[in-house]
Amino acid sequence: MIRINLLRLSFPSSPSNFFAFSSQIPVLPLINRSRSRLMAKCAYTTAFEPPGKKLLFRQLFEKESSTYTYLLADVTHPDKPALLIDPVDKTVERDLSLVRELGLKLIYAMNTHVHADHVTGSGIIKTQVPDVKSIISKASNSKADILIEAGDKIYFGDLFLEARATPGHTLGCVTYVTGDGLDQPRPRMAFTGDALLIRGCGRTDFQGGSSSQLYKSVHSQIFTLPKDTLIYPAHDYKGFTVSTVGEEVLYNSRLTKDEETFESIMENLNLPYPKMIDMALPVNLTCGLQELTAKPVEAASN
Ligand SMILES: [Fe+2]
Numbered sequence: 001m002i003r004i005n006l007l008r009l010s011f012p013s014s015p016s017n018f019f020a021f022s023s024q025i026p027v028l029p030l031i032n033r034s035r036s037r038l039m040a041k042c043a044y045t046t047a048f049e050p051p052g053k054k055l056l057f058r059q060l061f062e063k064e065s066s067t068y069t070y071l072l073a074d075v076t077h078p079d080k081p082a083l084l085i086d087p088v089d090k091t092v093e094r095d096l097s098l099v100r101e102l103g104l105k106l107i108y109a110m111n112t113h114v115h116a117d118h119v120t121g122s123g124i125i126k127t128q129v130p131d132v133k134s135i136i137s138k139a140s141n142s143k144a145d146i147l148i149e150a151g152d153k154i155y156f157g158d159l160f161l162e163a164r165a166t167p168g169h170t171l172g173c174v175t176y177v178t179g180d181g182l183d184q185p186r187p188r189m190a191f192t193g194d195a196l197l198i199r200g201c202g203r204t205d206f207q208g209g210s211s212s213q214l215y216k217s218v219h220s221q222i223f224t225l226p227k228d229t230l231i232y233p234a235h236d237y238k239g240f241t242v243s244t245v246g247e248e249v250l251y252n253s254r255l256t257k258d259e260e261t262f263e264s265i266m267e268n269l270n271l272p273y274p275k276m277i278d279m280a281l282p283v284n285l286t287c288g289l290q291e292l293t294a295k296p297v298e299a300a301s302n
Helices: 018-022 032-048 089-101 122-128 211-222 245-251 259-267 277-284 296-301
Strands: 055-062 067-074 081-085 105-110 133-137 146-148 153-156 159-165 174-178 189-193 230-233
Touching: 055 089, 067 089, 067 153, 067 159, 067 230, 081 089, 081 153, 089 122, 105 122, 105 153, 122 133, 159 211, 211 259, 230 245
Parallel strands: 081 105, 105 133, 133 146, 189 230
Antiparallel strands: 055 067, 067 081, 153 159, 159 174, 174 189
């Protein structure tokens, strides 16, 4: 198991600014304009940034595979350490350009699972930013710099992601959840890969998939998170960008059913053979390093 201190870049900050911020509320004069300003600040802060505005967050999109890549950074840490979740080979240049423009230090390229529909950008990123470490689950039977297990915490500055095992779409799927603590982002954010999509879920007929396992994973590891936890999936095909645990518990068209009905739905999807799987899987089992050449972006896109 990866221990906290192995992944940790710095010591946690002392008690968050949350208390300092909260303590201002009762003493503010009850003037409508001031209250409006305060409420606006509260809404902005609680929706997207933790106390102290530590977290920088960007949701990025790759249109051919409808994949979301997520950039997270602790911008209050002197190094501004950052990580990318589920980068895609075709959009690595865009992602690294953004990292540079924002003055971040990319330290991790992470995958939620071994993707079958696109080539991960992790390998290309490692050739262009040599200090970056690739991360994937040990259960994926994939190669990476760091192999994580359930419960591991991945620190970037004073912030961290917790790994939760959510197999079922593939054997090695994990969900990365932002930390639980007063100095961590509120509401929490769950990067669910293909285990839980907005109003749907990933298929379970390849890569060691199991509908029974997926049902248990989502209900025990994701639906048990606070209802306001933001759900950020690896894909969306309808234009949705974010959901919440509360919404999916109520409206997910598959996972709101009982387990038997869910398994029947998954067994009768009659989906075509994934068109990229034969090319993408071997490359992704080495976190994208296998196909690299002098021009990695073009080579890996073929
Ligand atoms: Fe997938």
